[in-house]
Amino acid sequence: GIQVEQSPPDLILQEGANSTLRCNFSDSVNNLQWFHQNPWGQLINLFYIPSGTKQNGRLSATTVATERYSLLYISSSQTTDSGVYFCAVPAWGGSQGNLIFGKGTKLSVKP
Amino acid sequence: GAVVSQHPSWVICKSGTSVKIECRSLDFQATTMFWYRQFPKQSLMLMATSNEGSKATYEQGVEKDKFLINHASLTLSTLTVTSAHPEDSSFYICSASARGPTGELFFGEGSRLTVL
Numbered sequence: 001g002i003q004v005e006q007s008p009p010d011l012i013l014q015e016g017a018n019s020t021l022r023c024n025f026s027d028s029v030n031n032l033q034w035f036h037q038n039p040w041g042q043l044i045n046l047f048y049i050p051s052g053t054k055q056n057g058r059l060s061a062t063t064v065a066t067e068r069y070s071l072l073y074i075s076s077s078q079t080t081d082s083g084v085y086f087c088a089v090p091a092w093g094g095s096q097g098n099l100i101f102g103k104g105t106k107l108s109v110k111p
Numbered sequence: 112g113a114v115v116s117q118h119p120s121w122v123i124c125k126s127g128t129s130v131k132i133e134c135r136s137l138d139f140q141a142t143t144m145f146w147y148r149q150f151p152k153q154s155l156m157l158m159a160t161s162n163e164g165s166k167a168t169y170e171q172g173v174e175k176d177k178f179l180i181n182h183a184s185l186t187l188s189t190l191t192v193t194s195a196h197p198e199d200s201s202f203y204i205c206s207a208s209a210r211g212p213t214g215e216l217f218f219g220e221g222s223r224l225t226v227l
Contacts, residue, residue, distance in 0.1 A: 041202055041204075042220045043155075045217060086155070097143060
């Protein structure tokens with residue numbers, strides 16, 4: 001089955017710093033989602049991005065489907081950005097329901 | 112984005128009892144909902160696909176008699192953990208798409224189950 005790898009596994013930043021999180025996937029996908037899991041466990045949708053670049057405030061994401069990777073950029077990080085960031089792709093076919101998640105990047109932003 | 116809500120957020124139960132978790136789509140109808148499980152410090156794994164008006168589809172290795180799923184309406188799916196044991200303790204999260212099974216997935220707040 002498709003494999004999803006995220007790097008780095010852990011990241012510690014000082015407030016205000018910028019960072020780039022990476023997601024590699026082993027097979028062609030027709031979609032990709034980025035999530036932020038907050039300390040209470042809730043998954044917050046960040047981006048639904050099969051290809052190209054999207055921006056939302058201090059966050060942006062780029063997916064290069066032909067090269068099988070996606071990047072999540074966080075600029076001017078804040079303590080509230082702390083948590084685990086997951087990328088996920090559909091396991092097979094077009095069904096989005098069976099998402100394969102990477103192991104996540106745990107981000108800690110220090111004041 | 113679409114809103115998916117779960118209840119309860121936390122539940123503690125004794126071994127051998129059953130626990131029901133509800134998942135609701137608040138602002139859209141969902142013919143299909145998905146139940147995931149997450150162990151501490153691990154990623155999410157799909158347990159089953161809940162289909163409105165028909166039987167759920169379970170992933171390999173998931174006991175369908177242990178995890179009963181009912182999708183009685185277009186806005187509600189329930190997961191019942193039957194005869195719970197400590198190894199069933201986990202974080203359970205449901206999800207749904209407002210645009211059918213190929214659309215963007217939105218997740219509920221999750222339900223943390225602790226079995227004593």
